Amino acid sequence: MPELPEVEVVRRGLQDHVLGRTISRAVLTGARVARRHAAGPADLAARVAGSRVVDVDRRGKYLWLVLDPPADDPHALVVHLGMSGQLLVEDAAAPREKHLHAAFDFADDGPQLRFVDQRTFGGLALTGLLPDRRGDAGHPHGIPEPVLHIAPDPLEPAFDRAATVKRVRGKDSEIKRVLLDQTVVSGVGNIYADEALWRAQVHGRRTASALTGPTVGRVLDHAAEVMREALAQGGTSFDELYVNVNGASGYFDRSLAAYGQTGRPCPRCGTLIAREQFVNRSSHFCPRCQPRPRPRRTLPR
DNA sequence: ATTAGGACCTGTTTGC
DNA sequence: TGCAAACAGGTCCTAA
Structure with a gap:
């Protein structure tokens, strides 16, 4: 769901259903979903396991989960929905969508988080968080590396x-x-x-x-x-x-x-x-x- | 350095 | 009816 309001609707949904939960396992299907993650899909899946979601943030059309991993190396799971990406919170037993590319299970055995994307312009990456040179107003954990070149959106405090x-x-x-x-x-x-x-x-x-x-x-x-x-x-x-x-x-x-x-x-x-x-x-x-x-x-x- | 244009995908709709 | 072209909300890379 591409533009700012649609991405913000998703962010709020994640805040309600995923914030505070600990990821127990991630399964990524195919190489394309993590093409922006240099170390590849297996690395991403392995590194998110055991991390707790401590914040859900957004700038423009980029969305990210701030993760607090056991290794104490805070990082962000960056999600861009592209033209047709969806994040869905569903029971693990729900039928697999045709274009399901990633599924995240949680330690509480509650509903799964799924990334579904028909046109595969969207994707996931795991990156570090850096201070925002434009100011950290509204982003206490900083901004993920792939989002640093994106200007503030008109609905955030940092917008000048x-x-x-x-x-x-x-x-x-x-x-x-x-x-x-x-x-x-x-x-x-x-x-x-x-x-x-x-x-x-x-x-x-x-x-x-x-x-x-x-x-x-x-x-x-x-x-x-x-x-x-x-x-x-x-x-x-x-x-x-x-x-x-x-x-x-x-x-x-x-x-x-x-x-x-x-x-x-x-x-x-x-x-x-x-x-x-x-x-x-x-x-x-x-x-x-x-x-x-x-x-x-x-x-x- | 800045700007314009094509590439990347799959599915649905439109038009001949 | 059948098939090909056009179209769909985004971003990135390249070439001028």
Whole structure:
């Protein structure tokens, strides 16, 4: 479940069902699920066994369990759900999912934690925790190494609005591309980028460096707001691929104004929502509220 | 150094 | 009806 609100729904589920429990055994299937873990799946499985889950943290779309191992070498089990990853808390006797890649048993013999991922863009890694150079506000155990390059998301205390506006305006690129750049601001994906741009009445192809500070500020505020609203509704799900740890779907899809609304009237002005190709995916926008900029002239010479 | 584009997967939907 | 192409919410690597 890809974007920030959906990942946060999962984090809260893990906090309720996994926090404080001790992992007794892990089984990883196939090499791909741990491809970001240099030492391989067997190493990951062996090293998490006997560790207690002492925190469940998140930045943007990255999620991690802080583990307190017997060897006193605190580390993090980092999880990225990619496009189709799911973390499910289920009875060990429940039937195996077709795309089950990892299962964690606990010493209390309670329900298992499973990682299921159809498209295998997601994955697991076991890494160290380092202090966050951007500030440790909200992350008392630090940040896992693979997450250090990810910018704070708009819903965490470390988010610096003024600094982010400045970074966005320093980009000679389309505003939608910049919103999706997780090293500038994290947590925003294709759905919430389209929704934030619709709310701010800015076309995604406008050049970030040509926007005013207040305009960029408005786009970021709308991104934060729409993600907060989605979170309050359990996230956005179009099908059973995107669910919380109990397998339930959110219902923010009913509140979407632009994303996936091609041909429907804009809730603000009634003009039909348009769709266009954008870097191998789709953008949805209102042609009247979000006028397309003049195509940028490439400057040869 | 920065930015644009393709690669990585599998399953479902759309269009000829 | 059958098949191929298009499409799906993300990130990373490479080449210009």
